[in-house]
Amino acid sequence: MVKKIIAEEIKDKIILGGAKTFDKVLYIYLSPDRKYLLYSNSAVALLNHHEVKKPLTLSPKGISFFLQSGVIPTPYTIYEEVFNLSIGDYVVIYSQNGRFELEFFHEFPYPSFKRIKGKKADLEFILFLLVESIFKKIDPVKEIFLFQSVGKDSNTILLALAEAGLKNQTTALTLALPGSKKDESELASEIAKKLGFKHVKLYLPERITSIEIDILEKYFSSIPFPCADGNLLAYPMYQLQINFSGSNLLDGSGNDYYFGHVPRPIEYKRQKIYPKFKFLRPLGEALPSGNTIHKLARSRCEMVGFIGITLVDLLKFYPQAEPVYPYWFSEDEKRKNWDYFDLKADVWVTHAEFGNVIRKVSNFTDTFGVNLVLPWADEVLAEYIGSLDEAEVLDRKNFKNKLPLRKLLLERLEIDSDKIGKFSYGFPILSFFEMMKDKVKEEVLNCKLWERKGIERFWKVLEERAKKDKIWQKIYGRLYFLSAFINHSKYLSSKEF
Template identity: 50%
Template sequence: MASIVVRKITPEQTPLKFEGPPAGERPLYLYLDKERRFIIVSDNILTLFRHPEVDTPLEISPEGISFLLQSGVIPTPRTIFKNLFVLNIGDFAEVKAGKKGLEIFFGHEFLYPASRRNPEVIPDEKRLLELLAQAVLTRLQPGAPVYLFQSLGKDSNTIALALAEAGFKEVTCLTLSTGDRKDESEIAAKIARKLGFPHRKLPVPEKISKRHKDEIIFYFENIPLPCVDGVSLAYPLYATQLDFRGTNIIDGSGNDIYMGHVPRKIEYQRQKIYPHFLFLRLFAEKLPTGNAFQKLARTRTEMVGALGFSYRDARRIYPLAEPVFPFWQAEDRKRRGWDYFDLKADVWGPNFEFDLVMRKVRNFAAVYKAHLIMPWTDAEVAAYVASFPEKYLYDRKNFKNKLFLRQILKKYLGIDSDALGKYSYGFNAYLFLQKMSPEAEEEILKCSLWNPKGVKKVLDRLSILARQGNRMARKLWVRLYLLSAWYNYNRYIKR
């Protein structure tokens, strides 16, 4: 897809059709004028915001807030702002001239179903490594430092291996250091050294200084769109340790949709059972968050990762909240009879991975004016991997993912992913925010987006449960903070 820096569309130029990126590299943003006289299109959201005919700051979308509170993600093409839309993998928009001005009709197609895989393809490890290296090297800003966010995951280490095999050594690997049992940095450093790369740990500070707090506020002031992934709080902390301005940043996100987003075994079993209890949903929505029916009465598309406040609590916090269940129910109907592996890839990739996993690093790059490279979102890489027979990508019986990457890393680096086990990103946003108390709680309570009495009542209950170790309560506590701080400081919001 050719880059669209910025383009203005008027009724005379229609009908037109726009499509999202085939692998997610550059999502396409569309701004519709309030009077529907024109549309501004760009694959760079900051360029779009700076366009003289885009009416910034922008109005908040109650629908967007509703989704973030209840689901933790805003499904495409919606965004947090009114009249601003986004097209990601498989999304398309048809623009036509109507009686009342321009009209946009949105649609979506799953581009990577298992049925399209080529049973005759035999994956070539050298070819994949060459494609990944090419996806990085052809995008580098020459002369600028190069950093790779490296975890113990298969994605980032395969990229590191690809660069080493290509003979490119001018990259520094960066790994979060938590100083606890989830700390990935020691093993990651050994892998980097084995490949001939310098490595640097990015430790979580033991105490939160004024500099850290100021950097976090600066981050919220300047992020283009909100992200309710708690790990996003780690990125402004990184900026207190390294100057990322003008650098190249390589990130390993973006391949779940075409490589197969393998569910946990328990999730796969539950998705067969839970839809039978949807008749309890209206009852669950009238009860406090975390009630026994809330997790049970979910659609298959929600089980991919959507969970949050009950509708009752969402309305207490935000009186303009709308119910999101009808949307997810409709998405289920569109995928009636789908295999869950296909369903999870299609719903997760363009929505959850995009709005959570990738959003946080995209925000980081935008705030600190870094050049972001996501080689797994390269269209050629995606097309190649998507052609692999399923047996090279995942094991349905044992629920193992990325089999080909496991094989490559074991062969070249001696990394046994099975023995290593699953390392989740170790940054604990809830415990970090407790170090900032009482400021973090005050950030939520002073947010003018919320109903003061309602948000205090819900927050008090969450705080009690969170102190008792309730994981969902801690996650939602963090979510409220992230939304509140974004609304309190962000420069792009019309208040």
């Protein structure tokens, strides 16, 4: 559903936003003359609305953040006319001389000081609330798929599906990577079958043909927003193995911030040291990407995982680029007395969890007509877990997160999360890019947004350095994702750059 507000018709200020879970995020379109505003919980419903004037205008700010930080901080987007409100984001809307003015502010809903000391976790109640959330969100007559890893989030959802009596219409899915240490599919299959679920292994193509290229072009033409998460390429490939259209697709993302987002030990140490070098940031931005100064001179907000191309490199092929570090430094200042656990939970969920982790799935479901179900995105569930005594949900000393889920899985399924360890999603992006390197190069060099001679020179350097350096690999992926989006997006079609 899309709602409309007309500037001439409002007398008092209107406040929108304040989402506590990802099912309540908002997307806003402000008309170029600022005389009317549209908003919706659905990005696709909003952007496809007949009163959204197309082509939309690319935002230099959004492009600058996407390539330099790997996220576009809310409320900004890749479009000048479109804003989004993530977890804890609000907008004050008022009319002045018949035109809208917007003022944005932010309040993290689940800081640690709001937890109730001594409040114990009821594992059965958590499972009950998860079941309730699933029933509220699924289309009960449609097939159910669950992206299952060996992690705590998806396997707790699997438990909830079993409790809900949905085994017969549910299939668990796991990416199979034969011969790789990151292959979770065998263990995930054992867990699923132990509970009586069907399990299917998802395989990536052994080579890229016109079929894969066609589905990627369809994907980039349809998605509402670009995404910087390299794992996004896996999802269109899954559609070639299973037709998800019309089904329910469950994903375990979207709960770290109310459980307490526990950083890696090395990250926690670095965030105490690196920001002392912030005064060197202008120098770091004037040097080639990946330089040591640029890595060191980051804000605490950026330490949660935001880094990318330096400004001097970006200006070589995109002269409209803006520096992004002043924004992150100002966000640091707002949180200068915050505990890092709270800071990471807030900054990560608002920008990266929303703009990358969940968007890589929602872009897929939006493109192929799938009902995306995020069982953890439930306000009743979030309010309950967010109120528990901190000692019930995380262990600061040993950097362990989601203690209730660890206990639940150990008791019900004999899954010892400590023994399994932390798996990251194992999509082999570098080998995938290698199979389609000519197409990647074509998309980037043919993108009309980039200054042609500048991007050709930069690409020669990028191709070599991306073979070994992780930051350059991020830049490589982001340039392709953004270029392919700009080249094919139906929301930008006929736009002259």
